Amino acid sequence: MLNFNFSSEQKMLRDLAHDFAENEIKPVAEHYDTSEEYPWPVIKKAQEYGLFSVNVPEEYGGPGMSLLEEVILTEELAWGCSGIETALMLNSLAALPIKIAGNEEQKKKYLGMMAEGTMGAYCVTEPGAGSDVAAIKLSAERKGDKYVLNGNKIWITNGPVADIFVVFARTNKEDRYGGLSAFIVERDWGVTTGKPLPKMGQHAAWTSEVFFEDVEVPVENRLGPEGMGFLIAMKVFDSSRPAVSAAAVGVARRAFEEATAYAKTRIAFGKPIIAKQAVGFKLADMAINIEAGRLLAQKAAWLLDNGHRNTTLAAYAKAFCADMTMKVTTEAVQVFGGYGYSREYPVEKLMRDAKIFQLYEGTSEIQRHIIAREISKS
Numbered sequence: 464m465l466n467f468n469f470s471s472e473q474k475m476l477r478d479l480a481h482d483f484a485e486n487e488i489k490p491v492a493e494h495y496d497t498s499e500e501y502p503w504p505v506i507k508k509a510q511e512y513g514l515f516s517v518n519v520p521e522e523y524g525g526p527g528m529s530l531l532e533e534v535i536l537t538e539e540l541a542w543g544c545s546g547i548e549t550a551l552m553l554n555s556l557a558a559l560p561i562k563i564a565g566n567e568e569q570k571k572k573y574l575g576m577m578a579e580g581t582m583g584a585y586c587v588t589e590p591g592a593g594s595d596v597a598a599i600k601l602s603a604e605r606k607g608d609k610y611v612l613n614g615n616k617i618w619i620t621n622g623p624v625a626d627i628f629v630v631f632a633r634t635n636k637e638d639r640y641g642g643l644s645a646f647i648v649e650r651d652w653g654v655t656t657g658k659p660l661p662k663m664g665q666h667a668a669w670t671s672e673v674f675f676e677d678v679e680v681p682v683e684n685r686l687g688p689e690g691m692g693f694l695i696a697m698k699v700f701d702s703s704r705p706a707v708s709a710a711a712v713g714v715a716r717r718a719f720e721e722a723t724a725y726a727k728t729r730i731a732f733g734k735p736i737i738a739k740q741a742v743g744f745k746l747a748d749m750a751i752n753i754e755a756g757r758l759l760a761q762k763a764a765w766l767l768d769n770g771h772r773n774t775t776l777a778a779y780a781k782a783f784c785a786d787m788t789m790k791v792t793t794e795a796v797q798v799f800g801g802y803g804y805s806r807e808y809p810v811e812k813l814m815r816d817a818k819i820f821q822l823y824e825g826t827s828e829i830q831r832h833i834i835a836r837e838i839s840k841s
Contacts, residue, residue, distance in 0.1 A: 483540070560585075563695055569686070581626050594828075631645050631646075701777050704824055704825065705781075774837065775834060785830075
C-alpha cells in the first residue's frame with residue numbers, strides 16, 4: 464500500500480532535527496561561514512542529541528537509523544547550514560564502506576569508535592581521479608602481513624580532523640576496475656593532512672589533501688577481498704546520494720522560505736512584490752521543484768531500505784536535487800534584488816553553498832551518464 468505519511472517515530476526525528484537546526488545551527492551559521500572555523504561546539508552538541516554517526520547500528524553503539532530516516536534528518540540539518548551539516552554527517556559516510564564490506568571485528572572496533580565520537584573521513588578523490596573513480600593511483604603494495612600505502616588524496620572532507628580514514632587504493636596496476644581495494648587506516652600510522660582548502664561555500668566543512676608516505680596498514684584492515692574496492696565505492700554511492708540529495712533540498716527550502724518572507728514585506732510600485740506575477744511565479748516554481756526533489760530523495764532511500772536496487776533512482780535524485788538547489792538559490796537572490804548580493808542577507812551564502820551539490824558525490828554530468836547507461840540496459 465502506497466503511503467506518504469511519516470510514522471510517529473519519523474515525525475519525532477524530523478521535529479528533533481529541525482529544533483536542533485533552528486536552535487543550534489542556524490544562529491551560528493554566519494559565524495562559521497565568516498570565520499571558517501571548524502564547528503566543534505555544534506558537533507559535540509549533536510553527539511549529545513544522538514544526531515551523530517546516525518547510520519551506525521545499535522549493536523555498535525550508534526542510533527541505527529535507516530537511510531530514509533537519515534534523509535529526513537539531513538534535510539533539516541542542511542536547512543540550518545549545509546556546511547555544518549556536511550561536517551556533522553561525514554562520519555555516516557565514512558561508516559558506509561565498513562557497514563557494507565567490513566567483518567564483525569572491523570565493525571565492532573571502528574563503527575564503535577565513530578559512534579563514541581572519533582571522527583572519520585572517506586578518501587576516494589585524487590588530483591587525477593574525481594568522477595573517474597577507477598583512475599585512482601594511490602598504491603597499496605602488499606608486503607607480508609601489511610600493505611604499504613603511497614600517494615595522496617584531495618578534497619577530503621573532515622581530513623584535518625579525522626582519526627580514521629577509509630581509503631581506496633590500487634592493489635593491481637594492470638586491472639583498472641578490479642585493481643582497487645579499500646582499507647581502514649588510522650591517522651597514528653603516519654597519515655598526514657594539509658590545511659583546509661579555501662572554497663566557495665560550505666566553509667564550516669573542512670576539506671584537505673591527505674598524504675600517505677610509506678603508511679603501513681595491517682592486512683586485517685582491508686575491507687573485503689582484495690580487488691573489491693570499486694564495487695564497494697559504487698555501493699556507497701547508492702546510500703550516500705539520497706542523503707546528499709536531501710541536503711540539497713534542505714538548502715533550497717531555506718532559500719525558498721527566506722525569499723517568500725522577503726517578498727511579502729518588500730514593497731515596490733505600491734504593493735508587496737509577492738503580488739507581482741514575475742515574483743509569484745518564481746516562488747511557485749521553487750515550491751514545485753523542492754517537493755519533487757524531496758520525493759525523489761525519499762524514494763531512492765526507501766528502495767534501498769527495502770532491499771531494492773536504487774542506483775538509477777539515486778542518480779535521478781542527485782542530478783535533480785543538485786541542479787534544483789542551484790536554480791532555487793539563484794532565484795532567491797534574484798527575489799532579494801541588490802540585497803541578495805550582499806553578505807548581510809542569508810541567500811548569498813545559500814547560493815554559494817548550493818554549488819557544491821552539482822560537484823561532489825558525482826557531478827550532475829556523471830549522474831546523467833549513469834542514467835543513460837541504465838536506460839540503455841532496459
